Amino acid sequence: MSFWPGEKLRYAETHFKFRLPWSLLYRPWPEIIVDAPFQFIPGEEPTLWIVVRDAHRFPTLIEKAEINGKNFDLNIQAEEQFSFYPIKLGHLEAGVHELNCRIYAKRTSEDGKSCATKIFNRWNYPGLKPKPLKIHILAEQPPKAPGFVAGEMHCHTRFSCDHVEHGASPAVLQQAAKAVGLDFVSCTDHAYDFAFTEEDYTKEAPSPAPRFQALRDEIASLPAGEGMPLLLAGEEVSAGNSKGENVHMLAFAPDSYLPGLGDCGRNWLENKPTFKIPKLLEMTEAHCFAAHPMQPMGLLEKFIFRRGYWSHKDLNLEARHKIRGIQFWNGIRDEGFKLGRQWWIEELGKGNYLLPIGGNDAHGDLNDTTSVATPLFTLRHTRDHIFGKVRTVVKEDPRSEPGMTKTQLTREALNAAFAGDNCYITDGPALWWERAEIHGSKGIIFHARNTADFGGGFRYIRIFGRRYLSNGKLSPNEEICKESLVAARANSDIEVYFDNFAYLRAECETATGKFALTSAARAEG
Numbered sequence: 001m002s003f004w005p006g007e008k009l010r011y012a013e014t015h016f017k018f019r020l021p022w023s024l025l026y027r028p029w030p031e032i033i034v035d036a037p038f039q040f041i042p043g044e045e046p047t048l049w050i051v052v053r054d055a056h057r058f059p060t061l062i063e064k065a066e067i068n069g070k071n072f073d074l075n076i077q078a079e080e081q082f083s084f085y086p087i088k089l090g091h092l093e094a095g096v097h098e099l100n101c102r103i104y105a106k107r108t109s110e111d112g113k114s115c116a117t118k119i120f121n122r123w124n125y126p127g128l129k130p131k132p133l134k135i136h137i138l139a140e141q142p143p144k145a146p147g148f149v150a151g152e153m154h155c156h157t158r159f160s161c162d163h164v165e166h167g168a169s170p171a172v173l174q175q176a177a178k179a180v181g182l183d184f185v186s187c188t189d190h191a192y193d194f195a196f197t198e199e200d201y202t203k204e205a206p207s208p209a210p211r212f213q214a215l216r217d218e219i220a221s222l223p224a225g226e227g228m229p230l231l232l233a234g235e236e237v238s239a240g241n242s243k244g245e246n247v248h249m250l251a252f253a254p255d256s257y258l259p260g261l262g263d264c265g266r267n268w269l270e271n272k273p274t275f276k277i278p279k280l281l282e283m284t285e286a287h288c289f290a291a292h293p294m295q296p297m298g299l300l301e302k303f304i305f306r307r308g309y310w311s312h313k314d315l316n317l318e319a320r321h322k323i324r325g326i327q328f329w330n331g332i333r334d335e336g337f338k339l340g341r342q343w344w345i346e347e348l349g350k351g352n353y354l355l356p357i358g359g360n361d362a363h364g365d366l367n368d369t370t371s372v373a374t375p376l377f378t379l380r381h382t383r384d385h386i387f388g389k390v391r392t393v394v395k396e397d398p399r400s401e402p403g404m405t406k407t408q409l410t411r412e413a414l415n416a417a418f419a420g421d422n423c424y425i426t427d428g429p430a431l432w433w434e435r436a437e438i439h440g441s442k443g444i445i446f447h448a449r450n451t452a453d454f455g456g457g458f459r460y461i462r463i464f465g466r467r468y469l470s471n472g473k474l475s476p477n478e479e480i481c482k483e484s485l486v487a488a489r490a491n492s493d494i495e496v497y498f499d500n501f502a503y504l505r506a507e508c509e510t511a512t513g514k515f516a517l518t519s520a521a522r523a524e525g
Helices: 170-180 209-220 277-282 299-304 335-349 411-419
Strands: 031-035 047-053 060-067 070-078 082-088 095-099 101-108 115-121 133-137 148-156 184-190 230-240 246-251 288-291 325-330 355-359 369-374 378-382 391-395 423-426 430-438 441-449 458-467 479-488 491-497 501-510 515-518
Touching: 031 060, 031 101, 047 060, 047 070, 047 170, 060 082, 070 082, 148 325, 148 355, 148 411, 170 184, 170 209, 170 230, 184 209, 184 246, 209 230, 230 277, 230 411, 246 277, 288 355, 325 335, 355 391, 355 423, 391 411, 391 430, 423 430, 430 491, 430 501, 430 515, 441 458, 441 501, 458 491, 479 491, 479 501
Parallel strands: 148 184, 184 230, 288 325, 325 355
Antiparallel strands: 031 047, 047 082, 060 070, 060 101, 095 133, 101 115, 148 391, 230 246, 246 288, 369 378, 391 423, 423 515, 430 441, 441 491, 458 479, 458 501, 501 515
16 A cells, blocks of 8 residues: 555555555554453443454464553463453452553564564554553442433444444443443444455445344344343444535434445545435434534545535435434534534424434444544544443333333334433433423423532533523523522432423533533423
């Protein structure tokens, strides 16, 4: 691979060899990283994983690991394309722990004449300063509304593999979901990655459908039962918006593969959307969500990948199958979150009661994110997209399966739940609503719950509403109709009359900056 005229630009991976010799990332070793879920609920033994990628090209013996000075003899002969090797840490006291991880590895040279030993901290990525693992051992179960289930709505498995991205195996994601306290996971692998072979990320597969079915089969083979989260095979589909640009749409457990190769990056400048959003919605009955709809992007993304933004027209609200919600919280509360939240509020003002959705866009990243910064030259590290950190919590529909418990959670029950209107998104506290009659009048009770693990009391709990005008239309702006500031208790219940409000919703933030936001509760609901 090179930058000679006529050749297509590809991204760098540390194990790729380039015709031009100046790639700063190439190393004749598999990529090795130590990872772990960012938190562990009570009863879950802290476990980390040694992740090894492309050892089939560079077989390596991982002799031992040293975690905070404690030795773990491993003697792992890594020879597979992509593997996760667990290390159980034993009991750790509740609280935040930093784990300094040192790995001792050995491999024979490609010509078989010499043996090289490598000792590194956390990962063997060239030029990337090592960071300790940071895990939070919770003293209590994460707060959650009764009758609700919590899930990760945007994450990637090993089926999302290319030159710069990868993901965890579904089995590892299930174990990580159990560790952090999730009830379900929607695995939203890229539609375009299913269209290319696992052996060669640049080679088009004869058909993407068998690879999508392989993900479904792998998920179906996972253990089920008490305490095991339900995994669902979904997709992140590159779809055409009303301007012919590529945007991303999350499909929640579709029955069959949905095509979308528009911005896969393998076709250089040939990045026209495969299908537009209305056509894709005609092809499935699955709930679909606008993914990170207002995330700012650079000129390079717009020009090379032909990426754009979602608009009101793209929601397909006049058709039988509509976009069900907007995933504007994508791991962090950045500018994309603010713009996406504002767009969601504008749609509420038009009477479009879309669900607010949160996810993390984690590519197998359980503790932090490592990725390419400058192709061929530099890598980067952030904590922006961590599996399970931002969760969507949705109210189970009692009509779907009366008496349903966590062990009986099904795709059908979750579909029924997302057809409803009651959910919240959070990275810590629980915040939900229930309709109630308050002193003979129609109203809402908002419940806010938190634990000491996430900061205890609340900095604020704000109730927002939008009124009907005298002409029957909605007010152009929301207003704060009730606010609890400063030392709000960790267990707070706030009653609000509907009065002339068309809908009410709530937001809260804890003393340590953890946040939650509810869907809109309609007066006529």
